[in-house]
Amino acid sequence: MIEVNELTKRYGRRTAVDRLSFTVNPGVVTGFLGPNGAGKSTTLRVILGLDAPDGGGTTVGGVPFASHPRGLRHAGALLDAQQVHGGRTAHAHLAALARSNGLPARRVADVLAEVGLAEAAGRRIGGFSLGMKQRLGVATALLGDPPVLLFDEPFNGMDPEGVLWLRRLFRRLAAEGRTVFLSSHLMSEMESTADELVVIGRGRLVAAEPLRVFAARAARLSVVVGTSRAAELAGLLAAAGAEAVPEGGERLVVTGLSAERIGALALEHRFPLCELTTRTASLEEAFMELTADRVEYPADRQASAGAAR
Numbered sequence: 453m454i455e456v457n458e459l460t461k462r463y464g465r466r467t468a469v470d471r472l473s474f475t476v477n478p479g480v481v482t483g484f485l486g487p488n489g490a491g492k493s494t495t496l497r498v499i500l501g502l503d504a505p506d507g508g509g510t511t512v513g514g515v516p517f518a519s520h521p522r523g524l525r526h527a528g529a530l531l532d533a534q535q536v537h538g539g540r541t542a543h544a545h546l547a548a549l550a551r552s553n554g555l556p557a558r559r560v561a562d563v564l565a566e567v568g569l570a571e572a573a574g575r576r577i578g579g580f581s582l583g584m585k586q587r588l589g590v591a592t593a594l595l596g597d598p599p600v601l602l603f604d605e606p607f608n609g610m611d612p613e614g615v616l617w618l619r620r621l622f623r624r625l626a627a628e629g630r631t632v633f634l635s636s637h638l639m640s641e642m643e644s645t646a647d648e649l650v651v652i653g654r655g656r657l658v659a660a661e662p663l664r665v666f667a668a669r670a671a672r673l674s675v676v677v678g679t680s681r682a683a684e685l686a687g688l689l690a691a692a693g694a695e696a697v698p699e700g701g702e703r704l705v706v707t708g709l710s711a712e713r714i715g716a717l718a719l720e721h722r723f724p725l726c727e728l729t730t731r732t733a734s735l736e737e738a739f740m741e742l743t744a745d746r747v748e749y750p751a752d753r754q755a756s757a758g759a760a761r
């Protein structure tokens with residue numbers, strides 16, 4: 453189990469992680485989601501003892517990871533797949549790690565086969581594609597056969613076949629009873645992978661719950677209404693208690709009233725309708741909405757800052 457308790461981490465005056473608390477349990481895949489700069493990598497680095505917290509703390513299996521005597525046998529991680537010595541072969545890289553962590557040399561061939569790099573074992577890492585480097589990073593994480601695994605943006609640079617392979621691997625690792633924690637800034641990557649979600653924005657916790665609970669909350673319905681008299685209809689619907697937001701010139705996106713009720717109101721007041729569609733928010737939309745005020749560099753703020761210049 454991974455526990456993060458009131459964790460705070462600052463870089464100069466910037467607070468990267470702000471009194472963050474959550475738990476990651478074994479036996480399930482937990483997704484760690486947040487927009488760019490939310491503090492995911494910082495949190496993972498502190499969990500792994502690579503960065504010291506300014507407040508609070510983290511434990512892996514009940515003890516701070518840095519003081520754990522089992523090292524790679526206790527927790528394996530993929531943080532930055534590019535951070536490898538390009539001049540070494542994949543085999544030499546893993547063999548050196550196995551030696552320094554007191555792991556049996558045969559683990560090297562095992563994990564290379566596991567990640568599909570057996571044939572590339574003798575090639576220099578410098579010539580690897582990003583996807584191959586990610587696979588090597590996964591092999592490194594698996595080297596000590598650890599009960600706890602952390603992956604920072606593991607789908608980066610993966611082709612569709614690689615994404616599918618990774619998904620299956622994560623699910624299998626969790627089914628074996630391990631703790632599997634993976635970060636991403638894309639909900640779509642988590643949809644078919646994670647059981648649990650920890651969502652953060654600007655270093656703070658936004659949600660920690662099963663993905664299906666998050667999905668149920670996301671299923672808030674809106675109704676798309678098409679009419680040539682959009683502004684007038686918006687007024688009527690607002691008076692009836694709905695929120696009607698214009699979308700293009702002749703469409704409204706309405707929340708707070710059912711399609712049936714909107715249709716009845718339009719008929720009663722003789723509004724011509726050319727569309728009346730119920731729309732379910734996608735998980736990606738729900739995630740963006742939930743973290744909208746927690747995005748560090750939102751596109752619209754950038755655009756208006758550019759326009760002001």
Ligand SMILES: Nc1ncnc2c1ncn2[C@@H]1O[C@H](COP(=O)(O)OP(=O)(O)OP(=O)(O)O)[C@@H](O)[C@H]1O
Pocket residue numbers: 463466467468486487488489490491492493494495636637748
């Ligand atoms: N070594 C550092 N020095 C200064 N600031 C840092 C450092 N590392 C991270 N930060 C800042 O801390 C905040 C959180 O960054 P972090 O990399 O943890 O976010 P993230 O959620 O992993 O983002 P991304 O999805 O873009 O990787 C950002 O504002 C970042 O600029």
